[in-house]
Amino acid sequence: MPRTADHTARRAQIAEALVHVAARDGLHAVSMRSVAAEAGVSLRLVQYYFHTKTGLLIGALHHLEQQSHQRWTERLRGLPDPPPPRAFAEAFLAEALPTDESSRAFHLVGTSYSMLARTDPELAAHPFTAGIDRLEDQLAEALARARNHGDLAPGVDPQLEATRLVMIVNGLGTSILAGHHTTDYAHEVLHDHLDHVFPSTTS
Template sequence: MPKLVDHDERRAQIIDALLRAAADTGLHAVTMRSVATEAGISVRLVQYYFDTKEQLLLAALNRLTARMGERVRDRVRTAGSSPTPRDIVEAVLLEAVPTDEESRIFHLVYTEYAVLSITDPALGGQPFLAAPNEMEGFLVGQLEAAQQAGDADPRVDAGQEAVVLLSVSAGLGLSVLLGQRTAGDATAVLHYHLGRLFPGS
């Protein structure tokens, strides 16, 4: 009896192969053939699931975005059953720092997508470009909740601080990718700043 194929699993296998290939050679250099080689399958099979490279790129981008959300939620869960606004803010910001191979690949390839979207119309209109704005609004809410609870400096402008926090965490993540500092050093900088922002927590 022939083995039944799990199509979702096969699609995930192909997408993960694209992400690994992009992390090794750059998103611009990825081809259907290089993805097939990385996945250990035929080009024809890759094309069975994804008609074009563009479809594959978009599917991988959606996987990256969903996986980041999962990792943030995992970090928040480690803070306990009743995480504070600071716990949540810290979880969001620390996820921007590459601390393992999965997050290194994520941030490297996600950065490539962001740059590519500037010149590629197919990527320019994708929802992932709205994610930073959504995250900014989310952080504003957490900062305001912390201020109301007396855990964050009441003099801070939550809207402006959310922009600063996201910019700092993104910059630190890039500095880790570039080898300018270690993940531990970047984490220490974030903890330092959060300690000043949340003196009551």
């Protein structure tokens, strides 16, 4: 019988194939057959691991979540616990922008999932679709710490600013994907904004 590690690797292979199809052709182009072809496996194998298309979509969500958690952990590695608020905000913003093939696929597919979840109760129930709320809460906590230490600009509300940062980075991410702005320009915009939010840490 195949080892658990073999099953895990196979599921990850199939989930990654779905991400490739969705990033290249759109989530509407995803089917169990197209994912099987992309992964170089049989349709029967895809059906064995995920049973239905919805099961396949949810499996890919788990895969994307794991990848995002790994990248986020890497970005925070070496920072104090808890990390300085501005460093935390910069790490979040850098992770949220589609700056390479992996983050571009994550942004494209994640946005597509969020839209699909509006009409699919099973996808809507998945924690991935609530990820933006968790990020806002984490940013708000970091901003509240900065306010308590006098590092936040006067009048800045941590919760409102957290929402603003998420919206800014989402808009810039879409602009990058559409080719309207470069990643360098997006980083320049974000760092300029953070200089106003954290005036005491401006270098």
